[in-house]
Amino acid sequence: MELFGLSQAAWGQIGFASISIVAGIVVCIGYFWGANVILDKALPSDVTGNQLNVHNENRRSAIRPWLFLFPALLFLGLFLFYPLVMTILNSFLDKNSESFVGLNNWAFVFSQAAFWEAVRNNLMWIxxxxxxxxxxxxxxxxxxxxxxxxTFAKTLIFLPMAISFVGASVIWKFIYEFQSGDTQIGLLNAVVQFFGGDPTSYIDMPFWNNFFLMIILIWIQTGFAMVILSAALRGIPEETIEAATLDGANGFQIFWKIMVPQIMGTVMVVWTTITILVLKVFDIVFTMTDGQWDTQVLANYMFFWLVRGDHDGYSSVVALTIMIAVLPIMIWNIRQASQDKGTG
Amino acid sequence: MMGNSTFGRLAVHFTVLLLVIIWSLPTVGILVSSFRDKAQISSSGWWTAPFRSSRNARHVPTNLTGQKLVDGKWVTEGRIFLEGSQSVVESFASTGKKLESDGTSEAGETAKLRKGISVIVQSDGTYRLESETEITRARDARFVYRANEPPIFTLDNYKRVFTRDGIGQAFLNSAVVTIPATFIPILIAAFAAYALAWMRYPGRALITATIVGLLVVPLQLSLIPLLSLYNDIGNVFGIDAKSYWGIWMAHTGFGLPLAIYLLRNYMAGLPGEIMESARIDGATHFQIFYKIVLPLSLPALASFAIFQFLWVWNDLLVAKVFLGDGETKTVLTSALKDLLGTRGGDWEILATSAFITIIVPLTVFLSLQRYFVRGLLAGSVKGG
Known part of the structure; x- marks a missing residue:
């Protein structure tokens, strides 16, 4: 039976998803509403004796925040905190996380050429x-x-942010496409040919292929940097620029000496945000080369040990390496956030 | 400044235009290609799509039953192109190698094939085969030609990938993953954000700092322990460890730090007087939350919803690990990645599938850009 061109199975899937959304939301509302009702009933204020009223009210306000926080903390604990601890533990356990092997996993991974290739490439990406x-x-x-x-120009530059890494990889693979023979359907090779160069295959050209992969991420993320920096630039007081103009500064001087120093904080935020993203880059390498031709990166190497290598210990070691690299930025972020609260 | 002279202003326009073109061309390339004819994609660059293009093709006669004996020779007449076609034959030869070298014949000339067969091809694609003996095998009379064709635009690629390459089903799977995974975290995050912004209790600063820290924890750390947890649960209850509920929960967990962080920042910026007066009127925190704070926070909720939607729709890693593959499971990104492996050079399939993969997020993004930008600014400038 088909309806609107969709099979019965497809409608079944849509029905399942719809019911699940409703169920999810009902459970959430039910929990928050129910928990509050129970709290109000269990520790009521309308009892005789003022002393008890005040006592109950204090207890209620001590408990209520935790009712609000509980589901979020449960999810964060289960999906981020627990795995973090377990991954550290797993890095000292064997292939199937069963027996303790000391530092063997760390020693093994650190002895692999592929690991150091991934570290080198990640450094270049960073x-x-x-x-x-x-x-x-x-x-x-x-x-x-x-x-x-x-505004129109910025929208177009910003647009790739909505495109998946896999989609972007396919888009750029088409740009890098190489065919033997005279006809080149890849834009890059056609341009090379137009200027009299010889068309080449870019993806399997060791070392330089890393940069062709990086271009994909740059294409996606430049819009992010642009939007944030554009907002920061608009926050620069006009007077500072006017004063510099009156003093006879030229465009480049104003840009480098007046504007850039004032948005340095934002530049740092953009820089660190993209650095974290780069450390986790997986889809692009997985889609384009799967780490072949010297393009390995840590996140893809971790996935290799997870799936094809099927070794939890090695995989955990690589994952922790990424975590260690992220750690300084994480600490910096937390300090920045606490400072903001202090002043604001 | 640098744009004050006419030259400077022109330079600014030119630079921005150049960057915009570089940034847009890649996407335009696959969009155009997705509507082009399969053969034309592999024989000419997509930037030549509006123009006539030349390509080499092979023809094997299918009308040999109509052979006639004329003046001692077996003659077959036929046409390469359909009636009314605007294609033109430029040259032809017996083999592809000859067509590329000097063994080629111009339209209207005669070319020797094999076994005493010769052919005359006119530029309109009609041809006349002549043979000493009756032609018994069609492939003896095959020949190659170089045709100049008008551009062909078609929807065939879309029909094909939707029905034959599983992109239609993958599209549905992506939607089934994404929509619940976008909506389930919102309410959970909103309550937690309110508790972090407007309630007083010991440990609040620590939780806020932890969430800022969790914002950057690499997903990779969570994969193995969660996968074994899912497997254990699957074993105990005798169910499939890789399920939709599993991936919805995972995306909820991974999306929460950003959700809570964005919403907390936004809610903390709401005017405290409103809440103060509501408190004095006897409203509880629960009432303040759903009557005042939640409606006021709609723009922030929208920002997060867009982030989460784009992130889940575009995700490959979480889907690969927690949902896996299968007809009713493979999501668009994963299907596209697989096509790249199996259909490496078939750009009509890849370009079309890629375009279907990106069209939904692009539409969401373009129509709700305002909220997205607001969310970006709240997420990175204020705090982190």
């Missing part, structure tokens, strides 16, 4: 991608604010 995104984003933010079609 150096190139955040810098390129921030730089390009800043340039576009500054320039687009000076032209009448700037």
């Amino acid at each position: 150096i190139v991608v955040p810098a390129a995104c921030t730089f390009l984003g800043l340039i576009i933010a500054v320039l687009a604010d000076r032209i009448w079609w700037g």
Whole structure:
């Protein structure tokens, strides 16, 4: 039986999803509402004796925040905290997380050439991608604010942020496409050919192929940098720029000496946010090369040990390596956030 | 500044235009290709799509039953193109190798094939085969030609990937994963955010700091322990460890830090006087939350919903690990990745599938861009 071109099985799936959404929301509302009603009933205020009323009210306000927080803490605990502890533990256990093997996993992973290749590549990604995104984003933010079609331009630059890493990989693979023979249907090779160069295959060209993969992430993330920096630039007081203009500063001086220092905090935020994203980059490498031709990165190497290598211990060690790399930024973020609260 | 002279202003326009073109071309490329004819995609660049293009093709006669003996020769007449086609034959030869080298014949000339067979091809695609003996095998009379064709735009690629390559089903799977995973975390996060923004109790600062920390914890850390937990649960209850409920819960857990963080920042910025006066009127926290704070926080809820929608729809890793593959499970990103492996050079399939994969997030993004930007700014400038 078909309805609107969808099979019965498809309608079954849609029905299942719809019922699940409703069920999920009903359970949530039921919990929050029910828990509050129970709390009010269990510790009522309308009893005789003022002393008890005040006592109950205090107890209620001590308990209520935890009722509000409980589901969130449960999820965070189960899906982030518990796994974090277990991963640390797993890194000292064998293949199936059964017996203790000391530091063997760490020693093994650190002896693998592929691991150090991944570390080297991740370092290159960390150096190139955040810098390129921030730089390009800043340039576009500054320039687009000076032209009448700037909003439109920014939307187009921003657009790739909505595209999945896999989708972006396919899009760029088409750009890098190489065919033997005269006809090149890949844009890059066609341009190379137009300028008299020889078409080449870019994806399996060791070392340089890393940069062709990085371009994909730069393409996606520049819009992010642009939007955040554009907002920060608009927050710069006009007077500072006017004063510099009166003092005879030229455009570049104003940009580097007046504008950039004032948005340095935001630049740092953008830089660190993209750095974290880069450390976790998986989909692009997995889709384009799966780590072949010297393009391995940590997240893909971790996935390799998880699925094909089927070794929980090694996989945990690689995952923890990513975590250790993220740690300094995490601490910096937490300190920034607490400072903001202090001043605000 | 640098844009004050006419030259400077032009330079700004030009630079931005160049960057916009570079940024848009890749996406335009697959969009255009998804509507092009399969053969034309592999024989000419997508940027030539509006123009006539030339390509090599092979023809094997199918009308040999109509052979006639004329003046001692067996003659077959036929046409390469359909009636009314605007394609033009430029040259032809017996083999592809000859067509590329000097063994080629111009339209209207004669080319020797094999076993005493020769052919004359006119530029309109009609041809005349002549043979000393009756042609028994069609492949003896095959020939290659270079045709100049008008551009062909078609919806065939879309029909094909929807029905034959499983993209239609994958689209549905993605939607089934994404929509609940977008909505379930919102309420949970909203209550927690309210508790962090407007309630007083010991441990509040610690929880807030922990959430800021969890924002950046790599997903990779969670995969193995959760996978074994899911497997254990699956074993105990005798159910499939990789299920939709499993992936919804996982996405809820992974999305919560950002959700709570965004909503907390937003709620903390709401004017305290409203809540103060509601308290004096005897409203409880629960009432204040759903009567005042929740309606006022709608823009922030929308911001988060867009983030979560884009993230879940575009995710590959979580889907691969917690949902796996199967007809009613493989999501779009995973299906597209698989096609890249199995259909490596078939760009009509890849471009079309890629476009179907990105069209939903692009539409959501373009129509709700305002909320998305607001969320980005709240998420990164204020706190972290």
